[in-house]
Amino acid sequence: MSQAISLAIIGGSGFYQPGMLAETEILEVETPYGVVKPIVGYLGEMRVAFLPRHGEGHTVLPHQVNYRANLWGLKQLGVKQMIATTAVGSLDQKLEPGSLVIIDQFLDFTKQRPLTFFDQEEVHKAHVDVTEPYCIGLRQELRSCAEKLKIPYHFGGCYVCTEGPRYETAAEIKMYQILGGTVIGMTAVPEVVLARELGICYANLSIVTNWAAGIGSTLLKHQEVVEIMSAKQTILRELITQSLALISCTANTCHCRRE
Numbered sequence: 001m002s003q004a005i006s007l008a009i010i011g012g013s014g015f016y017q018p019g020m021l022a023e024t025e026i027l028e029v030e031t032p033y034g035v036v037k038p039i040v041g042y043l044g045e046m047r048v049a050f051l052p053r054h055g056e057g058h059t060v061l062p063h064q065v066n067y068r069a070n071l072w073g074l075k076q077l078g079v080k081q082m083i084a085t086t087a088v089g090s091l092d093q094k095l096e097p098g099s100l101v102i103i104d105q106f107l108d109f110t111k112q113r114p115l116t117f118f119d120q121e122e123v124h125k126a127h128v129d130v131t132e133p134y135c136i137g138l139r140q141e142l143r144s145c146a147e148k149l150k151i152p153y154h155f156g157g158c159y160v161c162t163e164g165p166r167y168e169t170a171a172e173i174k175m176y177q178i179l180g181g182t183v184i185g186m187t188a189v190p191e192v193v194l195a196r197e198l199g200i201c202y203a204n205l206s207i208v209t210n211w212a213a214g215i216g217s218t219l220l221k222h223q224e225v226v227e228i229m230s231a232k233q234t235i236l237r238e239l240i241t242q243s244l245a246l247i248s249c250t251a252n253t254c255h256c257r258r259e
Contacts, residue, residue, distance in 0.1 A: 005040060005077040007244050008049040010070070010084035012187060013222075014209075014229020016058065018050035020241045029073040034066050036073035043244055049077055053084075053187060062164040062186035068114055071194040081138060081201040081247055083240055084191065087225045088159065088183035089167075089212040091176055095154060095183065096208065097228055100235070102142050103204040104134050105158040107181055108189045112163065115190045117197050129255075133192050137254040138203035138247065145242040151235055157182040159206065161189040170214025184212050201256045205239070207232050 009018060018024070021041030027049075029036045038049040051070055054060045074082065088101070095101065118126035139155075146153040160176045162168055164186035168176075176184060183206055195202035209228040210220060 005047045005049050006080045007043075007046060007247065008038070008051065008074045008077075008079040008082040009240060009244075010082060010191070011050060011052045012085045012229075013054065013058065013087040014226045015085045015233070015236060016052045016054075016056070018048075018237075019233065020237045021048060021050060027077070029076055031069045031072040031076065033069035033072055036066075036069050038074065038077070040077075043241060046244065048244060049074060049079060053191075063110075063113065065187065067191050067194055068117060071191065071198060071200070072117070075198045075200060079200060081135070082195065083138065083142070083203050083205060083243060085236060085240075086159070086185050086187055086204060086206045087209045087229050088185040088206045089210050089220070090183055090208045091160070091173060091212050091215070092157075092182045093215075095157070097210055098232070099154060099208040100146070100151065100232075100239075101154045101157040101183055101206040101208065102139050102146075103159045103183070103188070103206050104132070104139060104156045106133060106188050106192065107158060107160045107176065107179060109160060109162045109176075110189050113190055115193060117194065128193070128197055130193060130196055132255075133196065135201035135203050135254050135256050137256075138201050138243075141246050142203055142205065142239065142243050145239055145246060149238060149242060151239055157206070159188045159204065160184040162186055167220045168213050173212045173214050176212075183208060196256060199257045201254060205236065207236070
């Protein structure tokens with residue numbers, strides 16, 4: 001019997017291959033919401049699943065991602081803790097392109113995505129507490145590893161999630177700043193909420209790839225997102241590798257699990 005898979009990585013834009021895993025294979029996992037194909041391999045003695053959010057070669061747009069199948073499939077494999085990466089724009093002058101942010105809150109401005117697993121009348125289970133949407137324990141462990149590795153980071157930030165695939169207007173960005181947003185992207189929601197519904201500990205590592213609309217002096221281009229993420233591959237892999245090793249031998253003290 002193969003070793004259980006309790007840890008997972010979800011790779012966002014520009015982070016399509018795990019790079020740190022050995023003896024990899026692609027599994028095909030059937031779920032009630034569709035098929036998912038995570039890459040599974042070994043990190044030391046740990047068996048870890050890696051799922052590229054946008055599919056192989058970035059063929060799936062943010063509003064087309066099958067978030068429910070992705071999370072359900074990882075849960076079926078036994079995943080209890082996961083780290084997700086996202087490329088984001090900055091709404092905060094302190095967060096320059098290249099900055100790494102350990103997100104702690106979100107604002108949801110998506111419009112047409114399936115947001116929950118609760119399609120039936122499971123009233124008591126459906127009302128999920130997301131006061132702290134990102135796992136406190138995982139966030140602290142990412143912080144500890146970043147400090148140990150001397151990787152500059154920002155601890156805490158509010159991710160504004162928009163529907164996409166278009167970028168935002170300058171007026172929208174001003175509104176999001178007033179509401180307290182610090183970074184902006186298109187994939188944090190419903191991923192983080194679905195993880196909480198399944199009782200999975202979930203943390204987000206965001207890399208700032210550009211200034212949001214109206215803040216920088218140039219037009220927004222997806223190519224700059226890919227370029228910045230490519231430049232940060234080594235740092236991301238090193239931080240995630242160290243964090244997963246720490247997570248695997250640390251008792252969980254958060255409130256992400258659900259009864």
